[in-house]
Amino acid sequence: MKKTLTLLALLALTAGGSAVHAQARLKDIGVVQGVRSNQLVGYGLVIGLDGTGDGTGTTFTPQSVASMLAKFGVNSPAAAMKLKNVAAVMVTAALPAFVKNGSQIDVTVSSLGDAKSLQGGTLLQTPLQAADGKVYAVAQGSVSVGGFLGGGGAGGSVTKNHVTAGRIPAGAMVEQEVPTTFSGTESHSVSVTLNQPDFTTAVRAAKAIQRNLPLGATGARAMDAATIQVDFSPGADTVNMIAELEDTPVDTDEVAKIVVNERTGTVVMGGNATITPCAIAHGNLTISVTNDPIISQPAPFSNGKTVVQPRKIVQTKEGDARLMKVMGGTTLDKVVKSLNALGVTPRDLISILQAMKEAGALHAEIEVL
Structure with missing residues (x-):
């Protein structure tokens, strides 16, 4: 792991060291x-899938197809349907303020059952309701998933991006205005x-x-x-x-905040973060375990067999721990330089910042994602 600090910082500093206000x-x-906008939601069916639709474990998909076909005069029992090219989906959208009758809005289509992919599918006409139960838009169109699911031999497959959810740009027609x-x-x-x-x-x-x-x-x-x-x-x-x-x-103002993401090691520090006089010492302990097998040979003309005996080698290495003094009233740029001088990594920085906060030396709110 490189001893460099990958730090995303929002700097708001003047030449004198005090923060300026963003405008x-x-x-x-x-x-x-x-x-304000209003949330819309609807239940629909995506058809035309290449065998990647809902499986037999999703019972509501055949029921939905049977109900849809009945409206067109086709009577087919749901129990007799074996559908692989159809997927039940939930359709969501945001109805912006001042939108007029006949305007088009984007919709998001998400699989509700166990479909493998919505790639190449077409959403059938789906009414979209608001919280009051009224229909304000109707969605229909080809679903764009922004990825793919490819099958290989022996049941292998390769997937790019998330293929069980997609969007239909301008896929819904507004049928009813919302007074604003x-x-x-x-x-x-x-x-x-x-x-x-x-x-x-x-x-x-x-x-x-x-x-x-x-x-x-x-x-x-x-x-x-x-x-x-x-x-x-x-x-x-x-x-x-x-x-x-x-x-x-x-001229905006914001609280001093530091946001850390422990999963990715990302740290974002606001420009108003300051610290009081403190000293920081940091060292790393590395433990490595390697396997160096030994081959045991039997004596000549004996009935023994050649065997391999495992031998593990455990090594420990502790990094240099240096004490760094940080002066009071330090602004963000000096904090970054001081921590860089210690050679800390982003994940190390998270622990250091939390320790500084507990010690009362860091004047900023820490938000862990």
């Missing part, structure tokens, strides 16, 4: 209350909700709007860590006002 448009960090209203329009105000609640960002956003009030707006204030209320005069053009609001630049 983003209001539309990139928040949404207008009332403007801005929250608070009756009181001549609109509210913007931050994607990540933060008091500092909310106050800065309200001040930024107040400095450059859109046409028709009369004022803005932060209601809480996630909500900015913008008041407007009666008769104001709310669509143009919201368009100007979305383009307002805001």
